[in-house]
Amino acid sequence: MTPIQGSTGQRQLIDAEPVLKLEGITKRFPGVVALNKVDFDVRPGEVHALLGENGAGKSTLMKVLAGKHQADEGTIILSGEEMAFENPKHAKRAGVVLIHQEQSLVPGMTVAENIYLGSLPKKWGNRVDWPKLREDTNRILETLKCSFQHDDLVGSLSIAKKQMVEIARALVFTPRVVVFDEPTASLTDHEKPVLYDIIRNLQKQGVGIVYISHRMDEIFHLSHRISVLRDGEYTGTVNTCDTNEDEVTRMMIGRSLELDHASKPTEFGENMLELRNLSVRRIFEDVSFKVRKGEIVGMYGLVGAGRSEVAETIFGLRGYTAGEVVMDGEVVNFRNTHDAVVKGIALVPEDRKEQGLVLGMNCRDNMTLASLSSVSSMGFMKGLAELSVYDKYHQAMKIKSPSWRQKVGNLSGGNQQKIVIGKWLHTHPKLLILDEPTRGIDVGSKAEIHALVKDLAKSGYAVLVISSEMPEVLGLSNRIIAMYEGRVTAEFDGDSVSEDVLVQAITGQNTEQRASPKPEAV
Numbered sequence: 001m002t003p004i005q006g007s008t009g010q011r012q013l014i015d016a017e018p019v020l021k022l023e024g025i026t027k028r029f030p031g032v033v034a035l036n037k038v039d040f041d042v043r044p045g046e047v048h049a050l051l052g053e054n055g056a057g058k059s060t061l062m063k064v065l066a067g068k069h070q071a072d073e074g075t076i077i078l079s080g081e082e083m084a085f086e087n088p089k090h091a092k093r094a095g096v097v098l099i100h101q102e103q104s105l106v107p108g109m110t111v112a113e114n115i116y117l118g119s120l121p122k123k124w125g126n127r128v129d130w131p132k133l134r135e136d137t138n139r140i141l142e143t144l145k146c147s148f149q150h151d152d153l154v155g156s157l158s159i160a161k162k163q164m165v166e167i168a169r170a171l172v173f174t175p176r177v178v179v180f181d182e183p184t185a186s187l188t189d190h191e192k193p194v195l196y197d198i199i200r201n202l203q204k205q206g207v208g209i210v211y212i213s214h215r216m217d218e219i220f221h222l223s224h225r226i227s228v229l230r231d232g233e234y235t236g237t238v239n240t241c242d243t244n245e246d247e248v249t250r251m252m253i254g255r256s257l258e259l260d261h262a263s264k265p266t267e268f269g270e271n272m273l274e275l276r277n278l279s280v281r282r283i284f285e286d287v288s289f290k291v292r293k294g295e296i297v298g299m300y301g302l303v304g305a306g307r308s309e310v311a312e313t314i315f316g317l318r319g320y321t322a323g324e325v326v327m328d329g330e331v332v333n334f335r336n337t338h339d340a341v342v343k344g345i346a347l348v349p350e351d352r353k354e355q356g357l358v359l360g361m362n363c364r365d366n367m368t369l370a371s372l373s374s375v376s377s378m379g380f381m382k383g384l385a386e387l388s389v390y391d392k393y394h395q396a397m398k399i400k401s402p403s404w405r406q407k408v409g410n411l412s413g414g415n416q417q418k419i420v421i422g423k424w425l426h427t428h429p430k431l432l433i434l435d436e437p438t439r440g441i442d443v444g445s446k447a448e449i450h451a452l453v454k455d456l457a458k459s460g461y462a463v464l465v466i467s468s469e470m471p472e473v474l475g476l477s478n479r480i481i482a483m484y485e486g487r488v489t490a491e492f493d494g495d496s497v498s499e500d501v502l503v504q505a506i507t508g509q510n511t512e513q514r515a516s517p518k519p520e521a522v
């Protein structure tokens with residue numbers, strides 16, 4: 001497990017009266033009881049972790065808490081007073097803020113406008129007080145040690161920075177309870193300490209924190225108590241210091257987790273992909289590596305190192321300015337993704353909401369979107385064929401949805417991710433590129449997806465995995481390409497490289513003295 005930096009130190013159990021209590025919360029959606037009589041509370045100054053499998057009801061409970069959904073039954077009590085939050089603004093003014101799993105920022109607006117959206121400071125004549133907006137924003141950005149400016153367009157920021165804008169938004173009103181719904185899903189190990197510091201500061205001020213994550217290391221590092229939901233039911237609360245991962249996993253999935261013992265692939269064929277000194281001006285430079293048939297190659301680096309951009313270039317989303325891409329023995333320079341798909345490449349993108357799914361469309365249609373020719377005949381869709389594709393991946397990845405008719409936008413975050421993976425697997429690619437494949441995926445499904453990827457490689461797929469999670473990269477990869485600031489700094493054998501050496505390679509340290517990279521694969 002990656003050591004967590006920015007420790008919060010020893011945690012004393014907080015024994016105060018809860019600042020917030022949820023009692024008997026029930027929430028139904030068509031075809032789903034998302035929450036069934038759930039109890040939950042948060043004490044001032046504590047971190048209360050909320051755990052559960054994908055689709056267990058965590059985000060829904062928090063949306064009820066923060067006024068985004070109204071419960072069908074149950075009560076919300078804030079500082080002893082029963083509340084009925086009609087909308088998020090109402091909850092925010094009362095001091096209850098939710099930092100969303102799905103980011104909800106307006107890309108075309110500036111950082112300042114996004115932070116104060118709906119509560120812009122006004123002066124006489126109801127006109128926006130721009131100097132005050134600037135000043136207030138700068139103050140918050142300073143508290144959070146953000147490296148971007150108040151007038152930067154949000155659309156131009158990286159996912160990690162957008163996450164910071166979301167957090168900044170929560171601090172506009174003095175919060176009493178802040179809910180973080182998978183806040184580190186898009187942060188790398190190096191960016192997380194900043195978030196932990198923010199949480200520690202909020203705690204010191206007596207703010208109650210709810211923390212949702214699928215990462216056990218974080219949960220055990222940060223939380224005082226852990227509550228678990230399973231299929232919309234509350235299964236219990238334990239003190240973090242009295243429990244362990246195995247017990248919590250059993251509470252979540254009803255059994256201990258069989259660890260992913262599936263072995264890595266060992267037999268490799270010809271080169272499927274070869275990059276030769278590939279460059280995209282001002283983005284990355286001189287990137288060279290190979291992926292063979294049957295092999296899993298991991299790309300490890302910090303956010304901004306250029307890994308996703310390399311993947312996008314291979315896939316035809318960006319043109320390259322120098323070098324060559326050789327795919328299956330042929331030099332290629334795709335002008336669009338369609339050509340890349342035809343040549344046998346699939347990319348499961350990092351940002352599923354923007355690049356992976358049509359949220360208003362149902363599960364079945366999303367699943368077959370990248371392989372329409374296999375489910376249509378003379379321009380007509382074959383409903384049954386489509387359905388059998390959906391069924392196959394629905395079962396293989398245990399996708400939780402009331403039916404194939406459900407709009408993908410209504411699925412839980414982790415289940416959306418599974419649909420994207422299924423959709424690309426069904427194109428039967430020769431080269432499968434996975435960019436952060438298990439972000440937001442629960443521990444059980446994560447092991448299933450890892451096993452699936454290894455099986456795919458063993459059946460002859462060439463696989464390129466981009467991940468910011470060290471255990472994932474080490475657990476999956478035959479070889480690891482380390483990137484730093486747009487360059488490949490080293491190539492390692494996936495079984496023998498140490499964590500320290502990998503960290504050095506992705507942070508640009510000791511590049512000359514680093515343990516000698518593995519000689520190039522044959």
Ligand SMILES: Nc1ncnc2c1ncn2[C@@H]1O[C@H](COP(=O)(O)OP(=O)(O)OP(=O)(O)O)[C@@H](O)[C@H]1O
Nearest residue numbers: 029034054055056057058059060410411412413414
């Ligand atoms: N707006 C909605 N309409 C219909 N069903 C919904 C809606 N929002 C959530 N659901 C359903 O409620 C259930 C709980 O979803 P929720 O998003 O709360 O899960 P979660 O525990 O946050 O999962 P994850 O870890 O994947 O984020 C799921 O079955 C989901 O499909």
Ligand SMILES: [Mg+2]
Nearest residue numbers: 059101412413
């Ligand atoms: Mg969720």
